[in-house]
Amino acid sequence: MSPVEAALIALAGVAAGTINTVVGSGTLITFPTLLAFGVPPVTANVSNTVGLVPGSMSGVFGYRRELAGQRSRVLRLGSASLLGGILGAVLLLWLPSAAFDAIVPVLILLGVVLVVIGPRVQRAVAARAEARGGIPDHGVWWVWPAVAATGVYGGYFGAAQGVLLMAVLGIGVADSMQRHTATKNVLALIVNAVAALVFIAVAEVDWEVAGLIALGSVIGGQLGATVGRRLPASLLRAVIAVVGLTALVALLV
Template identity: 35%
Template sequence: MSAPSAAQLAAIAVVSAVSGAVNSIAGGGTLLTFPALLGLGVAPVSANATSTVALWPGSLASMFGYRRELVGAERWALRLAIPSILGGLTGALLLMATSDEQFRAIVPWLVFGATLLFALQGKVMAWLRHHILEVPHGEPPIEPTRGMMAVQFLVSIYGGYFGAGAGIVMLAAFGLMGMTNIHRMNGLKNFNGICFNGIAAVTFAVKGLVNWPIALVMAIGSSAGGYAMSGLAQRVPQGWVRGAVSAIGLASAGWLYWSR
């Protein structure tokens, strides 16, 4: 793709701002930014890499809101960070080994699957809250097993390769692992997401897959949108936002399928 025009940068800035606002309310902003990048003419693999790099700073900032939840779970965090980093690197390398033609063929299914995960997130969280026990923050978590680390590795491969919807998969996996504190689960989800997205972002940057002008505009736009909406996030019905994003995600998956 040639250098983006001012109009294209303005368009992706608006989409990114909306994405940041959506993320602050219900998540799922990637389902807006990724199809928008493809619509601007960015090659599929580069679009995915650019989106990963652009959204990582926001993920890092959000983790600080959950730092208290990781107190007492440092061993969990450190042990799961290893498979997260290795899985993220594996996913990034798999993406780089995928041609634009191949990625264009499978990306409608990735977007469709991520949209379903996003749409079902409310029900999954309701199931987790029903089946887990809310406990004080200071309760020591159970010791991670090799099986748990293997699951995290597989989730992180997907996270490094595409990533949309990886958070809800991690939360479900943590619940099945036997974790009993939903707040700590959210903290670990954010920490491990930073790990696999971080290593993937570095890999994409080193390999020259990132469209930096667009990535910088996206980072600024999503941060501005998230900050502007942060004060109103609790007042906006999540169901409305989730329904709108799910509809856009399904429409995007259909458009990506028919325009391959």
């Protein structure tokens, strides 16, 4: 690998780490970059997942203030992400991708729509739950299985996993967008980490590529935390929608 290629992969890691911390979909930058430099698709996906784990950790650290008071919520929903991530990683290694790839754009579009209409739906969910005694701290009943399903998708491919998580949390859990972003970062980290462990154990990892992406994504994680914390809820929701639609177009094209 030439110095120029190495620098470009590291820069892609910076961009991916920044976007993943704020929204998600950073994989749509690093994955095509690796393909452009001739890395085989499965190796690129595996190496990219491994490389983005340090960036996810950086994003979680950057949003540590917003995690205050969310211990029980993160532990409960984290178990869903753990199980989903394991299943998704196994699916990537053992099943043909055609059927799953067909539904990925639908899931991303659904996530974008849910983020946009999230406040209205959340109010309706909250009103119904209030009549039954209020929304639990960990969210309404369907949040856990929805997070688990998002984990399956994240373990399989991961692009726009954050968009889907923000949609689920924004509708089913009563809290601010910034605190949802912090929770999303932890859940995405769990999925990426468990998938990376599975890949390291049984798949071929290009460690040079993974290292370059890791270096860049750690820097990007801190940049994303700085930028994301300053975005008001409405603007953050708009950013999520734009990134989600961009991811949808990129996958369709």
